Structure formats: structure tokens, C-alpha cells
Amino acid sequence: MAQKTTTPRTASKANGGPSLDIDAELARKLLTDMMLIRRFEEKAAEAYALGKIGGFLHLSIGEEAVAAGVTSVLRTEDYAISTYREHGHCLVKGSDPRRMMAELFGRRDGLSKGKGGSMHLFDKSVNFLGGHAIVGAHLPLAAGVGFAIKYQGGDEVCVCYFGDGAVPEGEFHEALNLSALWKLPVVYVCENNRYAMGTSLERALAQTEIWKFGQVYNIPCEPVDGMDVLAVREVIARAVDRARAEKTPSLIEARTYRFRGHSMRDPAGAVYRTKEEVEREKQRDPIVLFRERVLAAGLVTEADVRTIEKDVNDLIDDAVAFAEASPEPPPEWLLTDIFKES
Amino acid sequence: MAVITYREALNQALREEMKRDPRVFLIGEEIGLYEGAYKVTQGLLKEFGPTRVVDTPIAESGFTGVGIGAAMVGLRPVVEMMTFNFALLALDQIVNSAAKLYYMSGGQYNVPLVIRGPGGPAHQLAAQHSQSMETYFYHVPGLKVVRPSTPADAKGLLKSAIRDDNPVIFIESETLYALKGEVPDDPDFIIPLGEAVVRREGRDATVVAYMGMMYRAMEAAEELEKEGISIEIVDPRTLRPMDTATIVGSVRKTHRAVVVEAGAGFAGMGSEIAAFITEQAFDDLDAPIERVTGASAPMPYARNLEKAKTPSKEKIVEAVRRVCYANGS
Numbered sequence: 001m002a003q004k005t006t007t008p009r010t011a012s013k014a015n016g017g018p019s020l021d022i023d024a025e026l027a028r029k030l031l032t033d034m035m036l037i038r039r040f041e042e043k044a045a046e047a048y049a050l051g052k053i054g055g056f057l058h059l060s061i062g063e064e065a066v067a068a069g070v071t072s073v074l075r076t077e078d079y080a081i082s083t084y085r086e087h088g089h090c091l092v093k094g095s096d097p098r099r100m101m102a103e104l105f106g107r108r109d110g111l112s113k114g115k116g117g118s119m120h121l122f123d124k125s126v127n128f129l130g131g132h133a134i135v136g137a138h139l140p141l142a143a144g145v146g147f148a149i150k151y152q153g154g155d156e157v158c159v160c161y162f163g164d165g166a167v168p169e170g171e172f173h174e175a176l177n178l179s180a181l182w183k184l185p186v187v188y189v190c191e192n193n194r195y196a197m198g199t200s201l202e203r204a205l206a207q208t209e210i211w212k213f214g215q216v217y218n219i220p221c222e223p224v225d226g227m228d229v230l231a232v233r234e235v236i237a238r239a240v241d242r243a244r245a246e247k248t249p250s251l252i253e254a255r256t257y258r259f260r261g262h263s264m265r266d267p268a269g270a271v272y273r274t275k276e277e278v279e280r281e282k283q284r285d286p287i288v289l290f291r292e293r294v295l296a297a298g299l300v301t302e303a304d305v306r307t308i309e310k311d312v313n314d315l316i317d318d319a320v321a322f323a324e325a326s327p328e329p330p331p332e333w334l335l336t337d338i339f340k341e342s
Numbered sequence: 343m344a345v346i347t348y349r350e351a352l353n354q355a356l357r358e359e360m361k362r363d364p365r366v367f368l369i370g371e372e373i374g375l376y377e378g379a380y381k382v383t384q385g386l387l388k389e390f391g392p393t394r395v396v397d398t399p400i401a402e403s404g405f406t407g408v409g410i411g412a413a414m415v416g417l418r419p420v421v422e423m424m425t426f427n428f429a430l431l432a433l434d435q436i437v438n439s440a441a442k443l444y445y446m447s448g449g450q451y452n453v454p455l456v457i458r459g460p461g462g463p464a465h466q467l468a469a470q471h472s473q474s475m476e477t478y479f480y481h482v483p484g485l486k487v488v489r490p491s492t493p494a495d496a497k498g499l500l501k502s503a504i505r506d507d508n509p510v511i512f513i514e515s516e517t518l519y520a521l522k523g524e525v526p527d528d529p530d531f532i533i534p535l536g537e538a539v540v541r542r543e544g545r546d547a548t549v550v551a552y553m554g555m556m557y558r559a560m561e562a563a564e565e566l567e568k569e570g571i572s573i574e575i576v577d578p579r580t581l582r583p584m585d586t587a588t589i590v591g592s593v594r595k596t597h598r599a600v601v602v603e604a605g606a607g608f609a610g611m612g613s614e615i616a617a618f619i620t621e622q623a624f625d626d627l628d629a630p631i632e633r634v635t636g637a638s639a640p641m642p643y644a645r646n647l648e649k650a651k652t653p654s655k656e657k658i659v660e661a662v663r664r665v666c667y668a669n670g671s
Binding site for chain 1: 407408413414419
């Protein structure tokens with residue numbers, strides 16, 4: 001990397017060593033959430049290979065610590081909005097994995113009745129405002145949600161996930177400017193996985209330290225190790241508090257890595273990055289890192305981990321079975337949900 | 343019933359709907375402190391304050407997206423495009439987000455949003471500020487598109503648009519803002535979206551036209567009357583959903599049709615209207631449908647060229663004569 005990078009905050013530094021400032025319940029929750037995302041996407045990839053899921057399927061395997069860490073500091077009524085790589089964000093926001101999987105399968109019991117697919121998961125029951133598949137386009141929507149919260153005098157917060165690929169888009173800058181100008185309760189979380197499809201950060205951005213764009217717009221901003229779920233949690237907790245209490249937006253750059261390709265059509269993701277790089281990054285698997293830490297701290301036992309694994313696998317197997325059993329949407333649904341009847 | 347301008351009618355509609363529903367707010371460039379580039383929002387900042395009349399920087403995609411996001415979670419934004427030409431900067435927001443969220447979410451998130459402002463040919467504003475913009479929107483499933491030709495329609499249709507639970511593209515005209523007409527005072531006066539109106543009853547041919555073209559068709563009607571040709575003028579008012587029944591019903595009566603549009607013609611509104619008349623009333627037609635459209639060129643600046651670009655009264659008169667003297671059988 002040509003530019004000198006800022007070392008992002010990690011939780012072990014922040015907490016001054018291996019003793020973790022969390023309880024066993026939270027440790028189990030974070031581990032479960034990350035494992036749930038991983039398993040959901042592994043099974044989705046299997047279903048895709050079998051032709052049961054079509055179109056584009058973008059996996060976030062390797063990036064689970066961001067979704068789990070961010071969501072762990074949100075209240076149920078807080079909002080989240082995301083990109084087309086949103087399975088994890090939707091899942092840990094509290095959405096039903098069965099209805100999510102049915103959506104990926106294009107079935108009638110899917111969250112969007114089979115009309116949205118993997119890239120367009122929406123779940124109003126948990127204030128998940130969708131998977132949006134035009135890069136950068138949902139950032140102004142997040143600002144609008146923040147605007148509405150403030151307009152209505154609420155204290156909810158809107159978290160907006162996006163990739164490094166959205167940063168060169170004009171809408172990133174318009175949304176940050178408006179949010180800063182109007183003091184909107186939005187936390188912009190950039191999941192920087194270093195590649196926008198096959199284009200590396202260095203080939204896309206004159207300023208690769210993405211968090212620094214927050215300085216330009218005069219809002220709190222910082223990088224964080226996106227492979228460290230506790231570091232994410234800590235940084236986002238501060239940002240969420242600022243948004244809730246002071247209506248101050250933040251830009252957080254979570255440095256992460258996707259272990260898979262851009263989509264299932266780029267399975268190896270190897271044309272634009274080296275095998276050595278991918279293998280090196282896999283050594284920092286967020287689930288393995290966190291599991292080792294909580295085991296070492298005595299917060300969970302090996303038996304606990306096995307139980308979590310079994311529960312997660314059962315839940316996702318059940319989701320797949322539910323999706324398989326759900327019928328296709330009836331033909332007349334083609335023409336419903338275009339206009340809402342008043 | 344009071345006689346007010348088209349501009350005042352829009353202003354009344356905004357004021358009344360803001361009073362009626364606290365979820366309604368206005369957002370756009372120069373709408374507050376400056377009171378609107380065309381003064382449509384005059385006095386509203388003073389009356390409703392900066393929370394509900396929101397001035398924005400020049401960031402059409404950004405503030406349109408703000409409107410969409412706010413609409414998703416319960417507000418009813420009215421976004422002003424200073425002119426609709428600038429809406430192209432927000433076209434992705436409108437087409438890919440506003441129009442599709444209800445469908446993509448399987449009916450979970452509707453977008454009760456109005457995007458309004460002037461569009462269409464104006465006076466010597468040249469290629470980038472003088473063009474018919476509706477064509478970019480009415481093609482898109484999930485959008486409603488309104489073009490109100492009179493002060494009463496401007497008020498009644500804008501109120502309906504604000505009360506609608508879906509995104510509505512509401513395109514006014516610089517050339518009509520000063521036009522005066524009778525407008526009901528009743529705050530419950532609305533005109534439902536999707537209803538065409540017969541502006542002038544006639545016998546020999548149906549002319550379909552809206553906005554400035556509707557007024558040119560009216561002038562053409564006067565001239566044709568002297569020749570003993572009586573034309574019926576139908577104004578669709580809402581382009582989508584289109585009231586095909588009223589238009590087809592008129593053609594069934596007159597057996598001849600001329601469609602006028604200010605736009606550049608190719609794949610324009612006239613093409614669509616001619617297509618559904620042909621599909622639904624082919625056997626009633628005594629002559630091929632004529633289209634009178636703008637020239638297929640960007641809008642020029644020079645006065646004479648600008649005049650030649652836009653459909654004139656004379657062209658409408660000629661087209662009506664052709665369909666009346668033609669015998670399609």
C-alpha cells in the first residue's frame with residue numbers, strides 16, 4: 001500500500017489487555033450472531049450452486065464482525081439500511097432466517113414475497129430498511145430516515161452500511177454533507193473490504209483513508225478494525241450515543257475483508273488479489289479471533305461453542321427446509337404492490 | 343370561487359395540505375428564504391417555519407433521496423425541483439428507489455412523495471432548461487405523472503398528489519404560472535388523479551393535448567370553427583395512470599384524432615396515446631391518427647428557431663384538416 005495507513009482502534013488496546021469487558025451472555029450473543037451469518041451464507045452458497053438461488057448472490061463471509069458488532073449496540077426500534085451485501089445486517093437486526101432464505105429462493109413466504117431476492121431484503125417488523133443495489137444510492141435515504149426521526153422528535157438512530165465502492169459516488173458526499181449540515185442521527189458505517197468488485201481502493205480513491213472524509217464534513221469519524229467485533233462495538237456505541245443524544249452523525253470506517261469473491265460469479269476473487277493475500281487475511285477470521293478470546297477469558301467453554309454451533313446449524317437447516325417448502329409466488333402477484341391503494 | 347393565478351393555486355394547495363397534515367413538509371432549493379425561484383412557496387417559510395420548509399444546497403440526488411427515506415418511515419415530503427431539468431440528477435433516486443421500493447419490499451415500504459416543479463418548453467431558455475421531461479418518468483411502473491393545465495387543476499391535482507400514498511411526479515410550467523382562472527376555495531376541493539377532462543366539446547375530430555399545447559389547440563379550435571370544423575379537446579391531466587376511457591370515448595364519437603405534444607415526438611406521449619386509441623377504437627376511426635409534436639432537436643435559443651421547434655396553432659389546424667378531409671376507408 002502506497003499510503004501510510006492509520007492504525008485502527010482495537011478492543012484489546014482500548015481495554016488494556018486480554019481481560020474482556022463483557023459478560024458471558026454478550027459473548028455468546030456476539031459469537032452466535034457471527035456464526036449465524038456465516039452459516040446462513042454458506043448454506044445460501046450451496047443452494048446457489050444447486051441452482052435454487054438465482055441472479056446475483058453477494059456473500060459477506062469474513063465481514064461478520066461488523067454486522068454483529070454494530071447491531072449489538074442498537075435498540076430494536078433503531079433503523080438499519082444497507083447494500084446488496086446485506087444478509088448479515090438483516091439477519092442480526094432480528095429478521096427471521098426462514099423468511100430471508102425463502103426470499104433468496106424466490107418463494108412466496110420470503111420477506112418481500114419473492115419479489116426482491118438476495119439484494120433486496122426488507123423487514124419492516126425489525127426496521128430493516130432494505131438491501132439497495134445501486135451503489136451509493138441508499139446513503140441519501142439514510143439521511144432521510146435521520147431527517148424523519150428528528151422531524152418527529154424521536155431518539156432512534158439510523159445505521160447506514162455501505163462499501164468502499166460507494167465512497168467515490170457523489171451520493172456519499174451529498175449524504176454526508178446534508179447529514180452534517182442538518183445534524184441528523186445517522187451512523188455511516190463503511191465496510192471497507194478493500195475491493196469494489198475487482199477495483200482496489202488504491203485504484204479508486206485519491207484518499208484511501210476513508211474515515212478522513214468525515215473530517216472534511218466536520219463530523220466525528222474514525223477507523224476501526226472490522227475483524228474485531230468488540231472494537232466495532234465500542235466505536236459504534238460511541239457513534240450511536242452521539243447520534244441519539246446530540247443528533248450528531250458519524251462516519252466509521254470498519255476495515256474488513258471478504259473471504260469470498262464479489263459475488264458467486266466471482267467465486268475465487270483471485271484475478272485482482274493474490275491467493276497469498278486472501279490466505280493471510282483468512283488468518284484473521286473474525287469468528288475464530290473472537291472465539292479464541294472468549295474461550296481464553298473463560299466467558300464460554302468449548303461445550304458452549306459446540307452447542308451454539310449446533311443451534312445455529314439447526315436454525316439454518318430449518319430455514320433452508322422452510323424455503324424449499326414455500327411455494328412460488330402466485331402469477332397474479334406480478335401486478336400487485338406496484339401502487340398502494342389509499 | 344376566486345380568480346387566482348396558477349402559481350397562487352399551487353401555493354394554496356401546499357398551504358392547505360400542510361395545515362391538514364403535520365407529516366407534510368417541503369424540501370428543495372431556494373424554497374424558503376428566497377421564497378421559491380418561481381415564488382410558488384411564497385410565505386410558507388414564515389407560516390410553517392424551517393422544520394417544514396427546508397432549504398437545501400444544490401444536491402438534487404441527495405435531497406430527493408432524503409425525501410424518499412423520510413417517506414419510507416412515515417413523512418409525506420413534497421420535493422421541489424427548481425426546474426424539472428434538474429431532476430435528471432435525481433433520476434436514479436426516482437426510478438430505482440422511489441418507484442420500486444413498494445414492489446421490491448413486497449408491499450412493506452410505500453413512498454408517499456410528491457416531486458414538483460416546472461418543466462416543458464419555456465421562453466428562450468435554450469436546450470438544457472426548456473424541454474418536456476414527462477417522458478423520463480411515465481415509462482416507469484410505480485410512478486404517477488401529472489401535468490396540470492389550469493389553476494383549478496393545479497390546485498386540485500396537487501392536493502390529490504400530496505394525499506396519495508405513492509410517488510407522484512407533478513410537472514408544472516413556467517409559462518403557466520401567471521395564468522389566471524377560477525379556483526374553488528373549499529379546502530376539501532380535490533381532483534382525483536387519473537381523470538381526463540373534456541375542455542371543449544366538438545363533433546368532427548378529437549384533439550388530445552395538455553399544458554401549453556392545450557391552449558394552442560383551443561386557438562386552433564377557434565380558427566377551425568370558422569371553417570365549420572368542430573373539434574373536441576381532451577386534456578388527460580394525469581399521464582399515468584392515463585384515463586384512456588375518456589379519450590377513447592371521445593374518439594368513438596368524433597371518429598378522428600389528433601394528438602399534440604410539446605416533446606420531441608419519437609416514442610413520446612403522442613405515440614402512446616395513438617397506440618391505445620388504435621388498439622381500442624380502430625374500427626371507429628375514419629382516418630389515420632395524426633401526431634403533432636415538437637421537432638426532434640434540442641431546444642434552440644434563437645426566437646425564430648425556438649418557435650419552429652414547438653408545435654404551433656397552424657400545425658394543429660393543418661393536422662385537423664388532414665384527418666377531417668382524409669377518408670381512411
